[in-house]
């Protein structure tokens with residue numbers, strides 16, 4: 001386990017307004033039409049590159065208030081279908097999505113609220129504030145003199161004009177049919193994450209104000225997250241993490257997973273080609289002593305780790321992808337695996353008693369072994385097995401992971417310790 005996915009994408013979005021304030025020359029991250037086609041399952045064709053145009057088409061002026069059904073895509077993963085509501089005048093926007101998560105067959109409902117002073121991300125009734133995120137004008141950059149015309153695309157049978165804006169740490173793309181957006185995409189260089197929306201044909205300006213309740217975040221957003229009920233015990237967790245070579249031993253403000261949770265994570269990450277981008281070169285197995293009064297799971301990314309959430313001391317827990325009730329913080333997740341977040345605020349110094357009252361919620365017992373990701377994924381065939389099984393409970397794939405850590409001998413399915 002290690003950070004990726006939705007959390008990272010929200011970080012990209014939160015960064016956008018900061019990024020846009022300082023346009024200058026920078027490298028463009030070209031929109032990967034093949035990856036987008038795979039994620040959306042739509043036919044996407046480049047009709048022209050803009051060089052043949054005698055004059056650029058008129059720049060679009062996206063309506064300041066609209067409603068549309070959408071498909072959302074984060075880091076080339078489909079986030080699902082939903083509705084988008086946008087109100088520039090009142091600085092309110094929200095969108096929601098629902099999707100059947102393919103490798104577990106559970107449904108994940110998400111919604112994002114972009115409000116004048118705050119931004120929230122809600123997934124299966126778990127709400128997290130996104131730090132520094134607020135409403136921003138998603139479309140005004142297209143009118144900048146630095147925005148370049150890129151020619152015509154055809155997306156799901158709809159022809160549109162593509163526009164590109166390259167900022168120092170982000171690349172923005174939009175494809176519009178007149179004033180109607182068909183595609184909007186942001187890539188953040190600093191977080192290496194992307195977020196795209198396809199606006200479906202029902203996109204419509206909304207001349208009348210929206211019912212205000214549309215932008216009211218659910219009650220969870222105004223409540224401090226609680227720990228799970230039940231007796232407090234210290235247990236030793238077998239935890240796995242995929243990580244860069246030079247961060248072995250650093251699991252503060254990182255996400256880890258139990259065995260099945262890590263199989264689900266690695267298979268998802270590897271199948272989307274994220275593994276190479278993320279430089280997740282090694283996999284480590286730890287025994288971690290934890291206080292089992294679980295708190296809200298936080299998505300953590302990068303080194304040193306940065307997490308999305310309230311940064312409270314309890315060890316965070318969720319079902320893989322947060323697909324169960326209240327994210328699976330307190331549910332039995334043996335069927336889909338569990339993910340855990342290890343907050344710096346709960347790190348227990350040596351000699352101190354592990355207890356929630358002390359804010360001493362976890363410490364490393366031992367790092368059992370660290371292996372090379374290539375040995376696991378390629379040599380021992382975990383990646384191929386991921387593709388073949390494609391769905392929990394991944395019995396063969398799990399066995400490959402177990403053997404890789406159990407043995408050092410490659411002939412026995414093992415991978416040697418690399419540290």
Ligand SMILES: *[C@@H]1O[C@H](CO)[C@@H](O)[C@H](O)[C@H]1NC(C)=O
Nearest residue numbers: 081082083096097098109214
């Ligand atoms: C999105 O929100 C709208 C309006 O609140 C609601 O009618 C719809 O069911 C929601 N859709 C999803 C996918 O959650």
Ligand SMILES: *[C@@H]1O[C@H](CO)[C@@H](O)[C@H](O)[C@H]1NC(C)=O
Nearest residue numbers: 098107108109124125324325
């Ligand atoms: C997701 O939303 C759908 C439609 O709004 C609802 O029927 C379903 O119970 C929700 N699922 C979860 C896990 O919240």
Ligand SMILES: *[C@@H]1O[C@H](CO)[C@@H](O)[C@H](O)[C@H]1NC(C)=O
Nearest residue numbers: 244245246247250279303304
């Ligand atoms: C690890 O290596 C990367 C480049 O390979 C570097 O950017 C980063 O600062 C290094 N991190 C640490 C903790 O040494």
Ligand SMILES: *[C@@H]1O[C@H](CO)[C@@H](O)[C@H](O)[C@H]1NC(C)=O
Nearest residue numbers: 034035038076270271272273
């Ligand atoms: C991953 O990369 C390989 C080789 O570059 C490519 O063939 C494959 O289609 C990619 N898969 C995804 C899901 O992007």
Ligand SMILES: *[C@@H]1O[C@H](CO)[C@@H](O)[C@H](O)[C@H]1NC(C)=O
Nearest residue numbers: 330331332333334335336337
């Ligand atoms: C969790 O569910 C599994 C079956 O899915 C069951 O075998 C196990 O005993 C349950 N664990 C707890 C702690 O209830």
Ligand SMILES: *[C@@H]1O[C@H](CO)[C@@H](O)[C@H](O)[C@H]1NC(C)=O
Nearest residue numbers: 311312313345356357358359
């Ligand atoms: C534990 O952490 C919470 C939240 O960060 C803080 O309010 C509380 O004062 C801390 N308690 C102790 C004993 O340090």
